[in-house]
Amino acid sequence: MRTPRLAALELRRFGRGKLPRAALVALLLLPLLYGALYLWSFWDPYGRLDRIPVALVNADRGATVDGKRITAGDDIAERLHASQTFDWREVDAEEARRGVEDGTYYLSLTMPADFSARIASSSGSAPETGALQVRTNDANNYIVGQISRTVFSEVRTAASTRTARTFLDRIFISFSDIHDKTVEAAEGADELSTGIGRAKKGSKDLADGLKEAKEGSGKLSGGLKKLHTGAGELKDGSAQVAEGTKKLAEKVNGTADKVRPFLQDNEKFIGDTARLVADSAAGIRHNLDTLVERAPKTAARAHLAADLLDGVYERRCETPVLPDTACEDLKKAKTGAADVATVADDLNTLIGDVHGDLKTLDTHLATLEKQARQLAERAPHLSEDLDDAAAKINKLNSGAAEVAKGAKALHTGLGSAKKGAVSLDTGVGKLKTGADTLNGGMFKLVDGSGKLAGGLHDGAGKIPDYDQRERDERTDVMADPVRLATQNLHRAPNYGTGFAPYFIPLSLWVGAMVAYMLIPPMNRRALAAGAPAWRIALAGWLPVAAIGVLQSAALMAVLHWAVGLQAVRAAGTVGFLFLVTACFAAIVQWLNARFGAAGRILVLALLMLQLTSAGGTYPVQTSPGFFNALHPYLPMSYVVQALRRLITGGDPGPVWTACAVLVAFTAGALALTALAARRRQVWTLDKLHPELSL
Numbered sequence: 001m002r003t004p005r006l007a008a009l010e011l012r013r014f015g016r017g018k019l020p021r022a023a024l025v026a027l028l029l030l031p032l033l034y035g036a037l038y039l040w041s042f043w044d045p046y047g048r049l050d051r052i053p054v055a056l057v058n059a060d061r062g063a064t065v066d067g068k069r070i071t072a073g074d075d076i077a078e079r080l081h082a083s084q085t086f087d088w089r090e091v092d093a094e095e096a097r098r099g100v101e102d103g104t105y106y107l108s109l110t111m112p113a114d115f116s117a118r119i120a121s122s123s124g125s126a127p128e129t130g131a132l133q134v135r136t137n138d139a140n141n142y143i144v145g146q147i148s149r150t151v152f153s154e155v156r157t158a159a160s161t162r163t164a165r166t167f168l169d170r171i172f173i174s175f176s177d178i179h180d181k182t183v184e185a186a187e188g189a190d191e192l193s194t195g196i197g198r199a200k201k202g203s204k205d206l207a208d209g210l211k212e213a214k215e216g217s218g219k220l221s222g223g224l225k226k227l228h229t230g231a232g233e234l235k236d237g238s239a240q241v242a243e244g245t246k247k248l249a250e251k252v253n254g255t256a257d258k259v260r261p262f263l264q265d266n267e268k269f270i271g272d273t274a275r276l277v278a279d280s281a282a283g284i285r286h287n288l289d290t291l292v293e294r295a296p297k298t299a300a301r302a303h304l305a306a307d308l309l310d311g312v313y314e315r316r317c318e319t320p321v322l323p324d325t326a327c328e329d330l331k332k333a334k335t336g337a338a339d340v341a342t343v344a345d346d347l348n349t350l351i352g353d354v355h356g357d358l359k360t361l362d363t364h365l366a367t368l369e370k371q372a373r374q375l376a377e378r379a380p381h382l383s384e385d386l387d388d389a390a391a392k393i394n395k396l397n398s399g400a401a402e403v404a405k406g407a408k409a410l411h412t413g414l415g416s417a418k419k420g421a422v423s424l425d426t427g428v429g430k431l432k433t434g435a436d437t438l439n440g441g442m443f444k445l446v447d448g449s450g451k452l453a454g455g456l457h458d459g460a461g462k463i464p465d466y467d468q469r470e471r472d473e474r475t476d477v478m479a480d481p482v483r484l485a486t487q488n489l490h491r492a493p494n495y496g497t498g499f500a501p502y503f504i505p506l507s508l509w510v511g512a513m514v515a516y517m518l519i520p521p522m523n524r525r526a527l528a529a530g531a532p533a534w535r536i537a538l539a540g541w542l543p544v545a546a547i548g549v550l551q552s553a554a555l556m557a558v559l560h561w562a563v564g565l566q567a568v569r570a571a572g573t574v575g576f577l578f579l580v581t582a583c584f585a586a587i588v589q590w591l592n593a594r595f596g597a598a599g600r601i602l603v604l605a606l607l608m609l610q611l612t613s614a615g616g617t618y619p620v621q622t623s624p625g626f627f628n629a630l631h632p633y634l635p636m637s638y639v640v641q642a643l644r645r646l647i648t649g650g651d652p653g654p655v656w657t658a659c660a661v662l663v664a665f666t667a668g669a670l671a672l673t674a675l676a677a678r679r680r681q682v683w684t685l686d687k688l689h690p691e692l693s694l
Helices: 003-015 018-034 036-041 045-051 072-083 093-102 115-123 142-286 291-318 325-353 358-462 468-479 495-518 524-529 533-563 570-595 597-613 625-633 635-648 653-680
Strands: 053-058 063-065 068-070 087-090 107-111 133-136
Touching (some): 053 072, 053 093, 063 115, 072 107, 072 115, 093 107, 093 133, 142 325, 142 358, 291 325, 495 533, 495 570, 495 635, 533 570, 533 653, 570 597, 570 635, 570 653, 597 635
Parallel strands (some): 053 107
Antiparallel strands (some): 107 133
């Protein structure tokens, strides 16, 4: 009997009654229990997170910064409600704590009372971080806690970004303020530089003036020193003069008292004598011709008058101890009389010798006449002249005393002035030195102020001055400088699509496993008839492979039209699943054919090993080394990789690799089944009485 007919006979048995038909239907639908129903149950769990009750505690009291009200807690709460990430329920802190503990809420998010204040502090002198408080309870659900960490990380990032925007905006505004102030400072520095330039000129003028003042103060100090010396001499001299005038006044006053009576008594005589001399001189001048005749007589009379005046002068002027002013006049009169006598003698001699010059004689006579008449005129007033002379001497004495007193005061004042002039000269010298230093410093200050002004202008040009639009652009970039530019080459639209490559082969393996619970792995009739081993293997494999094809078609139909699975390569996916079910059927057939009842346990164990090493959920690299070692040697590893490329797209290379691996596993399993069939054709006691029967 041919192999197809043997396979058909196995399938025909399911049409002989209601129970076999029901078993066949159940066998065909069994993969749906593992595939469609399981995928359907969590097809898009992230799309239904808004059904998860979560407690939201908004205790934030808000804050005010620069007159602007900040309510970060209310803003975040509003965005959370709008996001519909969870079923947010605003409660107080106690209810949230109690709800997370007893399972009413899967988790809680608390915004503390100082949340806005801490965020606002970023622009102050003592910035603080704002803390969002999350409370989870893995006893309620571990996955929800994991999801919440991702969600709240996004919330924290959004809140941090907003805070950073506020902080950076203030920084950029500060830049503008600094720029404006720097411009003002640069303008002020320009004015300062101009003023310092003027001050430099003034300092130079001051230095030059102080130089001249130093020279003048030196001269003043030297002059005052000389004046002080001269004033000392003047003081001494004036003191001596005062002392002398005092003695003179005393002597004059004493002598005047003695001479005054004599002058008063002899005024007429002195006057007459003087007039006589004058008249005589006048007569001689008019009578030069008769002079020779009268000369001896005149000489005798002149000698008489001279002797008389000598006697008066001797009595009044030579005998007293102290001289007086009248003596001078008497002396003049005596001298005049002596002169007259001498002249008379000379005239007499001249005339006697007749050798004189008459003109010269006339001149002398004129002089004598003049002097004699003056004496005659003053003779009545000699006592008065004596009183005037005494009064003047007394006045001179008083003046000399005042001069001595003033000279002393002048000497003292000039001494102080000399010291002051020395101090002035020293001070002016210091001022000159300071002015020179100031002048030199002003040169440096001018240079420095110029550099300052230039530096401030350069600095103002380098400090950014952003307008509102530029601030907004830079704030956005700096608040969130790194953005994730995600490019998903072959994106799975939902959770179920991503896990379909894992659960579809699981359901097909279970389908093959259950099929061989109803269909024997080797056709008993062919075994009894002694059919070839390869035919026996194919006869036991084809019915399950055919059922697997139907299972795959039913599973994909339900996943596509009922659940919503959209495969990029739909036809390729279906065709590949036919190969997968054929391979799985061959492997399960061999395990059952070779090991009998124990083979069913091995089928289940092999399923567990494939599920844990295929990398269907987490990357296989995250699994322990044992599963990494098994991964390349089990068919489901290749099936999962190929289905991912077929369902979500991508390089088809892994699909062709998987096809080759599955063909090899199928051929190998069928060959091993044929070998098992060959062994089964030889009956032993173990076959007649098996140790374990399921």
